[in-house]
Amino acid sequence: MEDIFRILEKDARTPPERIAQMTGRSVEEVRATIKKAEEDRIILGYRAKVNWDKVAQGRILALIEVRVTPQREVGFDAVAARIARYPEVHSLYLISGDYDLAVQVEGDSIYEISDFVSNKLAIIDAVQGTVTHFLLKRFKEDGFIIQGEDGSSKRLPIAP
Amino acid sequence: MSASRTPRTHQLVSQRAAAIPPSGIRKFFDLIAATEGVISLGVGEPDFVTPWHIREAAIYATERGHTHYTSNYGLLELRREVARHLEQRYGLRYDPATEVLITTGVSEGFDLAVRALIDPGDEVLCPEPWYVAYFPCVHLAGGAFVPVPTNMEEGFRVQPEAVQARITERSRLLILNYPNNPTGAVMDRETMGRVAEVAIDNGLTVLSDEIYDRLVYGVEHVCVPTLPGMRERSVLLGGFSKAYAMTGWRIGYAAGPAPVIEAMMKVHQYVMLSAPTIAQEAALEALRRGEAAVQEMLEAYDQRRRLTLSGLRSLGLACAEPQGAFYVFLSIAGSGLSSQTFAEQLLREEKVAVVPGSAFGASGEGFVRCCYAVSAQEIEEALERMGRFLARHRQ
Ligand SMILES: Cc1ncc(COP(=O)(O)O)c(C=O)c1O
Numbered sequence: 001m002e003d004i005f006r007i008l009e010k011d012a013r014t015p016p017e018r019i020a021q022m023t024g025r026s027v028e029e030v031r032a033t034i035k036k037a038e039e040d041r042i043i044l045g046y047r048a049k050v051n052w053d054k055v056a057q058g059r060i061l062a063l064i065e066v067r068v069t070p071q072r073e074v075g076f077d078a079v080a081a082r083i084a085r086y087p088e089v090h091s092l093y094l095i096s097g098d099y100d101l102a103v104q105v106e107g108d109s110i111y112e113i114s115d116f117v118s119n120k121l122a123i124i125d126a127v128q129g130t131v132t133h134f135l136l137k138r139f140k141e142d143g144f145i146i147q148g149e150d151g152s153s154k155r156l157p158i159a160p
Numbered sequence: 161m162s163a164s165r166t167p168r169t170h171q172l173v174s175q176r177a178a179a180i181p182p183s184g185i186r187k188f189f190d191l192i193a194a195t196e197g198v199i200s201l202g203v204g205e206p207d208f209v210t211p212w213h214i215r216e217a218a219i220y221a222t223e224r225g226h227t228h229y230t231s232n233y234g235l236l237e238l239r240r241e242v243a244r245h246l247e248q249r250y251g252l253r254y255d256p257a258t259e260v261l262i263t264t265g266v267s268e269g270f271d272l273a274v275r276a277l278i279d280p281g282d283e284v285l286c287p288e289p290w291y292v293a294y295f296p297c298v299h300l301a302g303g304a305f306v307p308v309p310t311n312m313e314e315g316f317r318v319q320p321e322a323v324q325a326r327i328t329e330r331s332r333l334l335i336l337n338y339p340n341n342p343t344g345a346v347m348d349r350e351t352m353g354r355v356a357e358v359a360i361d362n363g364l365t366v367l368s369d370e371i372y373d374r375l376v377y378g379v380e381h382v383c384v385p386t387l388p389g390m391r392e393r394s395v396l397l398g399g400f401s402k403a404y405a406m407t408g409w410r411i412g413y414a415a416g417p418a419p420v421i422e423a424m425m426k427v428h429q430y431v432m433l434s435a436p437t438i439a440q441e442a443a444l445e446a447l448r449r450g451e452a453a454v455q456e457m458l459e460a461y462d463q464r465r466r467l468t469l470s471g472l473r474s475l476g477l478a479c480a481e482p483q484g485a486f487y488v489f490l491s492i493a494g495s496g497l498s499s500q501t502f503a504e505q506l507l508r509e510e511k512v513a514v515v516p517g518s519a520f521g522a523s524g525e526g527f528v529r530c531c532y533a534v535s536a537q538e539i540e541e542a543l544e545r546m547g548r549f550l551a552r553h554r555q
Contacts, residue, residue, distance in 0.1 A: 007463070018536055021470040022463035157192045157513055158185055159204035160292040160341075 004033055005043070012046040049144055059106055061090070061135040062113045064121065066101040067128040076100060079126040088116045099131070110134065180296050184519030188503065192513050199542045201530040202513040204341070206405040206486075208460075210442070211453035214404065217445035218438050226437055232429040233421075234262020234413070235440045241447045242398070242413050250383040252391065258418040261425055262435045262443075266371045266399040266412040268428070271297050273367050273395045273414060274333070276423035278303045282332035287318035289489070289520035289527075291341045291369065304330065309523040312491060315480040316343035320354040327362045334364045336384055339372035342520045342529040343489040344482020349382045356387040365420075366394040371412070372485040374403035374454055377462045379483045385415075395420055402485070403454050404446040409439040461486050464532040464539055471543035475550060486533040489517065493526055496555040503528055505553075510545035 003023050007014050016034065020027040037043040052059045068079050076094050080101060084092050090104040103121070107113040117132055138146045185202075192198055209215075233239060239256035246252045254260050263269035270293060278284060280302030286294055288307035298305045306326050310316045323334065336355070338347045347355075359366050368384035385391040395416035400406040414424060468488055472479060478491040492502045499516035506512050506528075517524030532539060 003459070003463075006459070014536070018467065018540065021467045022536065024466050155203050155205060155207065156189075157198060157200040158188050158202035158515065160183075160185055 001033055001037075004030060005037070008034070008043065008046075049142055051144075051146060053138060053146065057108065059108060060110055060113055061138075062105045062107075062117075063133045063135065064103040064105060064117060065099040065131040065133075066103055066121065067130075068100045069126045069128055070100075071126060079124060082124060083121065086116065086120060088112070088120075176300065180299065183292065184500070184516055185292065188507075188513065188515070191504070191507055195507065195511060198507065198511045198513050199534070199538050199545070200513040201532070201534065201542055202515045203531045203533060205407040205533065206402065206457065207533050207535070208405040208457055210405050210409070211446075211450060213449060213453075214406070214442050214445045218409075218442040221438055221441035226441055228437060230262075230434045230437050230440060232425050232434055233260070234435055235437075235444065238262055238440050238444045238447075239413075241444055242415065245447050246396075246398075246415060250386050252383065252385055252396075252415070254415045255418070259415055259421050261414045261421050261428065262440055263397075263412045263414055263428065264432050264435045265401065265410045266369060266397045267293060267410075268432060268435075269397045269412050269414040269424075270294070270367070270369060271300075272424040272427050273397065273416075273420070274298055274301045274303065275427050276420055277365050277367065277395070278332050281330060283328060283330040284333045284335060285323060285326055285331060285364070286335040287316075287337070287340075288522065289316070289340075289342050289517060289524035290335070291337055292519060294335055294337075295521070303333070306331070307521055307523070310343075310345070311523065312478065312480045312489075312527075316340060316345035316489065317347050317351055318355060320351070320358045323355060323358045324362075327358075327364075331362060331364060334359050334366045335369070336366060337369040337371075339370075339376055339381065339484025341372065341485055342487050342515065342517070342524065342527075343480065344485045344487045345480065346376055346379050346483040347382050349380065349387075352382045352384070353387055356384070356390050359393065360389050364393070366390065367397070368394055369397045371397065371399035372402055373398065375458065375461060375486060376484040377458075377465060381484070392417055395424075400443050400446055403457075404443075404450050405457065406439075406442065406446065409436070409442055411435055411439040411443045461533065464534070464536060467536055467539050468530070468532040468543070471539065475543065475547050477546075477550070486531055488530045488532060489524075489527045490514075490530055491527055494555065495550065495553045497553065499525055499528055506546065506549050509552075510549045512542045512545045512549075 004019055007019050016027050016030045020030045068076055070076050071078055080092060083089060088105050088107060090106045093102045095102050105113055105116055117130055122130055140146060239260040242260050243254045243256040246254060274297050278301055282303050283306050284298045284303045285306045285308050288309050295305050308318055308322050308326055310318050366384055373381045385394045385396050395414055397414050399412040479488050482488050495502055499518045503514050503516040514528040514530050517527030
C-alpha cells in the first residue's frame with residue numbers, strides 16, 4: 001500500500017495501470033486502494049505545483065507567528081480550527097518554542113496579507129499577538145527546487 | 161650524407177593497440193547523436209544524481225583542502241569503512257591495511273587484477289555474454305580469453321559443467337560478474353557453489369566483479385569470497401558507481417589476499433598513483449550514511465523492472481527474468497534480424513536506442529540490452545515504439 005502512495009507522491013498523474021505493473025499488483029487492487037485512501041483522507045488531494053514566480057504577477061507569501069492563549073478543554077484546537085478555515089491560510093501548524101501557531105498565508109498583494117492579519121487574525125479573542133514575516137525569495141517548496149537546477153540528465157545516451 | 165637517408169617506415173600505433181576491436185557501442189554513439197527525439201535504453205548508469213549528502217561531503221573535503229595524493233592504497237579511513245561494510249554485509253574479514261585497495265572505479269580494479277593475476281598465454285575463462293571491458297583488458301595483458309557461453313534457457317547463469325569443459329593446462333583465472341551486465345542474471349548459491357568447486361579443483365583464481373551487488377530484486381546476492389575455500393583464491397571488486405549513483409566520480413575498491421592486493425597496488429602506484437582524493441571522501445560518506453538513498457533507488461529500479469517486464473510480456477517478447485542490475489537482455493529471435501541490424505533499424509525507424517547483444521560476445525547475438533534506469537514514461541513510450549517496430553518486422 002505504501003509503495004502506491006510513494007509512487008503517487010512523486011507523480012500524482014501516474015495511471016493505475018502503470019502503478020499496477022510497477023508494483024506487481026492488479027489494476028483493480030490499485031484502484032480500490034486509491035479510492036479507499038481518498039475516502040479515508042490518506043490521500044488528501046492532487047494538484048499541480050505551479051511556480052508562480054514565473055508567472056507575470058508573483059504571489060506574496062507570509063509566515064506569521066501567532067501567540068495564543070490556550071483554552072480550557074480544547075487547548076489550541078478550537079482557535080486553530082477557526083484560523084484554518086480562512087482560504088488565505090495556506091498551512092497552519094502548532095509548534096513548540098517561542099510562539100504557538102505558525103501560519104502561512106498567501107495573497108496577491110502585501111495589502112491583502114496585512115488586511116488578513118489585522119482584520120481577521122489579530123482580532124480573534126485567544127490571539128495574544130502576531131509577528132509577520134514576508135517571504136522574499138523561494139528556494140525550495142514542497143520538495144521542488146525553485147532556484148537553481150538539480151538532477152538534469154547529462155547522461156551519455158549509450159554507455160557500456 | 162643526407163642524400164643516402166632511407167627512413168624506416170613509421171608505425172604510429174602499436175600492434176597491440178591496433179588489435180583492440182572497435183567497440184560495438186561507440187559506433188552507435190554517433191548515430192544517436194545525429195538523431196533527435198531518441199529514447200535511449202542504451203544507457204549503462206543510474207538516472208539518479210549522486211545523493212546530495214555525498215556531493216556535500218565532497219564539497220566540504222574540497223573546502224578543507226583535501227586536494228593532495230593519498231596513500232597508494234587509498235585513504236586508510238575509507239579502506240577501514242570498506243572492510244567494515246564487507247564484514248557487516250557478508251561476514252567477510254579483510255585487513256584494511258593490506259587486503260583492500262581503493263581504485264579509480266571497478267574499471268581500473270579489473271585491469272589491475274588481470275595484470276596482477278595472469279602471465280602472457282594464460283587462459284582466462286569468462287561467462288559470455290560479458291561486460292565489454294573484460295575481453296580487451298585480458299587481451300592487453302597478453303591473456304587468452306576463453307568465453308564460457310551461457311543461454312537464456314538457463315537464465316544466463318554460468319553452469320559448472322560448461323566451465324569444467326573448457327579447462328586446459330593453461331587455465332588460470334575465472335571471471336565472474338553477478339549480478340550481470342548485460343543480462344541482469346543473478347546466481348543462486350547452489351550453482352555458484354558448484355562453480356566455486358570447479359575453480360578449486362582446477363587451481364583457478366576467481367576475479368569477481370560484484371559492482372551490482374546491491375541491485376538485486378527479491379533474491380539473495382551470493383558474494384563469491386563467502387563460499388567455502390573461495391576467500392583465499394578470489395579477488396572481489398566492489399563499486400560505488402551503481403548503488404550510490406556515482407559513475408562520474410570514478411571510484412571503486414578491490415579486496416583479496418594480501419599478496420594479490422600488493423601486486424595490484426604495485427601496478428596502480430605507477431599508472432594511477434592514487435584514486436581521486438575527493439572521490440574517496442565522497443565514497444566514505446556514501447558507505448557511512450548512504451543506505452537510505454540506496455534503498456530508495458532500489459525501490460525505483462524494481463518498479464521500473466516490473467513495468468518493463470510486464471510491457472515486454474504483452475509484446476510477446478522473450479527474455480530471462482532479470483533479477484539484478486538494471487538491464488533486460490531481450491531475445492529478438494522473432495525479428496529475423498541480427499542484433500546490430502535490429503538496433504540500427506530500431507533507432508532509425510522508431511528512435512529507440514538499445515545495445516546490440518553482439519557487443520557482449522558471440523552468445524549475445526540474437527539479443528539486445530535494454531536498460532530500465534529511465535523514467536516510467538520513457539519505458540512505456542519505448543515499449544510502444546518497439547511494439548510498432550516488431551509488428552512490422554515479425555517473421
Ligand atoms: C560489470 C561492470 N563492471 C565494471 C563497470 C565499470 O564500473 P566503474 O564505474 O566502477 O569503473 C561497469 C559499468 O558499467 C559494469 O557494468
